Amino acid sequence: MDNKRVVLASRPSGWVTEENFRLETAPVPKPAEGEVLVKNLWLSLDPYMRGRISDAKSYVKGVDIGEVMVGQTVGQVVESKHPTLKAGDHVLTPLGWQLYGVTREASKIRGDAPLSYYLGCLGMPGMTAYFGLKEIGQPKPGETVVVSAASGAVGSVVGQLAKSWGARVVGIAGGPQKCAYVKDELGFDACVDHKAGNLHRDLKEACPKGIDVLFENVGAESLDTCLRLMNVFSRIIVCGLIAEYNLTEPYAYRNMRSVLVNRIRMQGMIVFDWRERYGEALKDLSKMVQEKSLKTRESVVEGLENAPRGLISLLKGGNFGKQLVKLA
Amino acid sequence: MDNKRVVLASRPSGWVTEENFRLETAPVPKPAEGEVLVKNLWLSLDPYMRGRISDAKSYVKGVDIGEVMVGQTVGQVVESKHPTLKAGDHVLTPLGWQLYGVTREASKIRGDAPLSYYLGCLGMPGMTAYFGLKEIGQPKPGETVVVSAASGAVGSVVGQLAKSWGARVVGIAGGPQKCAYVKDELGFDACVDHKAGNLHRDLKEACPKGIDVLFENVGAESLDTCLRLMNVFSRIIVCGLIAEYNLTEPYAYRNMRSVLVNRIRMQGMIVFDWRERYGEALKDLSKMVQEKSLKTRESVVEGLENAPRGLISLLKGGNFGKQLVKLA
Numbered sequence: 097m098d099n100k101r102v103v104l105a106s107r108p109s110g111w112v113t114e115e116n117f118r119l120e121t122a123p124v125p126k127p128a129e130g131e132v133l134v135k136n137l138w139l140s141l142d143p144y145m146r147g148r149i150s151d152a153k154s155y156v157k158g159v160d161i162g163e164v165m166v167g168q169t170v171g172q173v174v175e176s177k178h179p180t181l182k183a184g185d186h187v188l189t190p191l192g193w194q195l196y197g198v199t200r201e202a203s204k205i206r207g208d209a210p211l212s213y214y215l216g217c218l219g220m221p222g223m224t225a226y227f228g229l230k231e232i233g234q235p236k237p238g239e240t241v242v243v244s245a246a247s248g249a250v251g252s253v254v255g256q257l258a259k260s261w262g263a264r265v266v267g268i269a270g271g272p273q274k275c276a277y278v279k280d281e282l283g284f285d286a287c288v289d290h291k292a293g294n295l296h297r298d299l300k301e302a303c304p305k306g307i308d309v310l311f312e313n314v315g316a317e318s319l320d321t322c323l324r325l326m327n328v329f330s331r332i333i334v335c336g337l338i339a340e341y342n343l344t345e346p347y348a349y350r351n352m353r354s355v356l357v358n359r360i361r362m363q364g365m366i367v368f369d370w371r372e373r374y375g376e377a378l379k380d381l382s383k384m385v386q387e388k389s390l391k392t393r394e395s396v397v398e399g400l401e402n403a404p405r406g407l408i409s410l411l412k413g414g415n416f417g418k419q420l421v422k423l424a
Numbered sequence: 425m426d427n428k429r430v431v432l433a434s435r436p437s438g439w440v441t442e443e444n445f446r447l448e449t450a451p452v453p454k455p456a457e458g459e460v461l462v463k464n465l466w467l468s469l470d471p472y473m474r475g476r477i478s479d480a481k482s483y484v485k486g487v488d489i490g491e492v493m494v495g496q497t498v499g500q501v502v503e504s505k506h507p508t509l510k511a512g513d514h515v516l517t518p519l520g521w522q523l524y525g526v527t528r529e530a531s532k533i534r535g536d537a538p539l540s541y542y543l544g545c546l547g548m549p550g551m552t553a554y555f556g557l558k559e560i561g562q563p564k565p566g567e568t569v570v571v572s573a574a575s576g577a578v579g580s581v582v583g584q585l586a587k588s589w590g591a592r593v594v595g596i597a598g599g600p601q602k603c604a605y606v607k608d609e610l611g612f613d614a615c616v617d618h619k620a621g622n623l624h625r626d627l628k629e630a631c632p633k634g635i636d637v638l639f640e641n642v643g644a645e646s647l648d649t650c651l652r653l654m655n656v657f658s659r660i661i662v663c664g665l666i667a668e669y670n671l672t673e674p675y676a677y678r679n680m681r682s683v684l685v686n687r688i689r690m691q692g693m694i695v696f697d698w699r700e701r702y703g704e705a706l707k708d709l710s711k712m713v714q715e716k717s718l719k720t721r722e723s724v725v726e727g728l729e730n731a732p733r734g735l736i737s738l739l740k741g742g743n744f745g746k747q748l749v750k751l752a
Contacts, residue, residue, distance in 0.1 A: 315684075319680070334680075334684045345678075346678045346680070349676065349677040349680050350674045350675075350676055351674065352643070352662075352675070355690060356662045356663075356664070356692040356693075358692060359691070359693060359694055360691070361689065361691045361692075362683060362691070363683075363688070363690070364683040364687040364688050364689075366687055
């Protein structure tokens with residue numbers, strides 16, 4: 097039985113291409129003492145991956161050329177030399193873009209939601225939405241919360257959480273289909289189409305009382321435009337800047353003065369900073385999933401060999417909901 | 425006896441000029457019940473004044489054409505119909521650019537420091553430094569604090585406070601004379617000359633462990649360059665953006681990504697938000713003045729008619745220390 101894995105072949109400059117990756121075949125590894133051998137079922141694709149394959153400094157070490165691409169997976173334990181995990185267990189792993197792998201860092205999935213949810217609304221994106229909004233955004237009932245990439249894995253949870261906490265929620269998404277979904281299915285109060293070409297005017301109309309909390313997943317024009325509409329004492333969660341990741345020159349922000357004039361608190365976040373408290377978020381979000389008050393949508397690519405295509409699509413906003421690769 | 429006052433004649437576009445102001449003569453007003461008539465002795469000139477004469481939205485209402493220019497003064501009560509103030513009292517007032525004025529809002533100066541200090545290190549600039557650094561910057565002993573406009577009214581207090589709280593302090597100032605003063609007289613650990621043309625390289629050398637707290641009074645190149653050197657979990661106090669105030673196009677910031685990568689907390693501040701706590705700052709700062717551990721320097725223009733020239737000089741960085749107009 098052979099393993100298949102995708103390694104980084106070269107670093108992209110600007111947009112990622114399929115040539116930046118290479119599919120390899122290798123023997124399935126044997127677990128050492130303390131490890132499990134896992135068969136991966138689902139691979140998560142996330143915007144942060146663009147940072148890991150770039151040369152620029154980021155918050156963690158990048159992927160080296162020839163190394164297996166990083167990523168979270170949901171899988172099933174095939175063979176265990178781990179003290180508490182056993183064959184058959186479903187686990188969350190950091191095994192990356194491969195069909196099989198050995199690790200000490202698998203954690204058992206205990207809930208009964210669909211397995212892929214543990215990579216989305218009940219996984220890292222869900223935790224990101226929960227802690228960013230609760231700890232940095234701190235929306236009060238009646239305040240206006242704006243979230244960019246509103247139909248995405250993080251944005252969709254942010255908006256539904258903010259609604260459940262009593263805020264007025266406005267999304268920003270790309271295209272009429274995503275906007276309709278955000279409004280009609282996810283229950284946002286409004287959703288603005290950034291592809292329509294009138295972002296400032298449309299956002300202003302959708303936020304007649306200004307913006308109190310901005311949950312920023314996109315950056316560039318989205319962030320710079322929202323800066324013009326922020327209220328006094330408003331908060332900005334800088335969670336992602338996907339619109340910048342593929343630029344060869346960084347975006348030029350023109351509206352920083354708003355930070356001073358409006359006494360804005362703007363804060364960058366990485367979900368790992370709250371890892372001691374994941375249980376708290378998982379409990380709240382699982383309850384919402386059970387009660388069907390947290391809806392989610394997935395974009396699924398079939399087969400490991402198509403993972404590069406899936407990532408490229410995600411980076412271009414081609415996904416519609418949480419981007420996954422189905423491995424088995 | 426006639427009053428003299430300076431009114432706004434026209435709004436500047438870009439740099440302020442003397443033609444934007446007009447000197448007028450008017451009768452000295454009579455105090456109504458509850459008011460005092462004050463003879464102004466010192467007028468404070470501050471960067472925020474640029475915002476008040478511009479058309480752009482700011483945090484408070486601007487000065488209308490024909491209105492007396494705003495500003496804090498220190499003066500002496502000439503005649504009192506106020507319940508607690510009496511003739512001869514020294515007071516802090518919002519009377520602006522004029523020799524005499526009536527107001528209900530004068531507050532008695534109780535300390536024994538030189539009167540002009542209550543417009544500088546013991547006045548609004550001192551409060552700004554104190555609360556911005558303490559509440560937003562939160563420097564820990566051994567951390568690196570950078571402050572721009574380091575020889576100015578706010579920056580000089582920021583640096584000396586940060587030193588007294590155990591931080592390593594690096595200033596940014598314009599020209600070798602100011603840098604020498606900041607280092608040798610104010611006791612900063614280093615001071616970088618932004619006019620030397622190598623801001624990034626020089627700052628990097630002066631901050632070998634990166635920047636933990638940035639107290640930003642200038643903005644534009646200063647802020648954008650510091651963003652490249654900020655540490656993980658660092659803080660930025662956005663207190664002033666004087667380098668932007670005279671630009672007709674806002675500055676283009678290129679290094680916003682650092683906010684995400686380094687989980688920076690960046691916050692705009694206006695000192696009025698802490699007005700309930702001014703007493704706390706005044707007590708601490710007065711003690712430092714008495715002990716001679718808080719040094720200050722003043723740039724004095726003589727005569728009300730020269731106030732416009734003083735403001736223009738301040739906006740161009742021509743002042744060296746707290747900019748004042750001596751009125752009597």
